[in-house]
Amino acid sequence: MTDCLFCKIIAGDIPAEKLYEDDEVLAFRDIAPQAPVHFLVIPKKHIVDPAGVSEEDEKLIGKLMRIGSQIAAEEGVGDGFRIIYNNGAKAGQAVFHIHMHILGGKERPWPM
Ligand code: AMP
Numbered sequence: 001m002t003d004c005l006f007c008k009i010i011a012g013d014i015p016a017e018k019l020y021e022d023d024e025v026l027a028f029r030d031i032a033p034q035a036p037v038h039f040l041v042i043p044k045k046h047i048v049d050p051a052g053v054s055e056e057d058e059k060l061i062g063k064l065m066r067i068g069s070q071i072a073a074e075e076g077v078g079d080g081f082r083i084i085y086n087n088g089a090k091a092g093q094a095v096f097h098i099h100m101h102i103l104g105g106k107e108r109p110w111p112m
Contacts, residue, residue: 006097010044019071025063027071035082036105037075041068047098050087064100077104 008014009028016028019039030038041064047053053061065083072081081104086093 004046004097005095006042006099007046010042019075020067024060025067027067030101035103037072037077037081038101038103039068039071039075041071041100041102042097048096049093049098050085052098061098068100068102072102072104075104080104080107082110 005014009016010026016031018026018028020027020041024044025041026044027039027041030040043057043060043064045057045060047057068083069078069081072078081102084101084103085098086101
């Protein structure tokens with residue numbers, strides 16, 4: 001997707017502070033952190049949003065959870081972090097390439 005911000009980050013056309021990368025998954029710090037630790041984990045495959053996840057993507061989306069949890073531990077928040085997916089503009093989704101937010105470092109961060 002030429003017009004997708006996160007596809008441009010994957011392609012290296014826009015810089016990001018990368019925390020993890022393999023052939024399927026990329027993780028990088030959120031540019032406007034909402035918690036002391038706030039990073040995004042995305043599939044390199046362009047999937048628009050959680051509602052757009054197909055059966056063939058189920059394993060890939062599960063991998064985001066595993067990799068994100070590993071990074072959370074490396075970032076020192078493995079004992080308490082929140083995972084958020086926004087689906088659709090009404091829910092606050094601004095970038096239409098599925099992304100898992102991981103936020104940590106705040107005690108009992110509910111509501112945000
Ligand atoms: P959402 O509102 O769920 O679509 O989240 C999009 C997230 O992407 C927001 O938390 C933004 O701060 C973050 N973001 C936007 N542009 C960048 C960027 N260039 N690098 C890192 N994070 C970004």
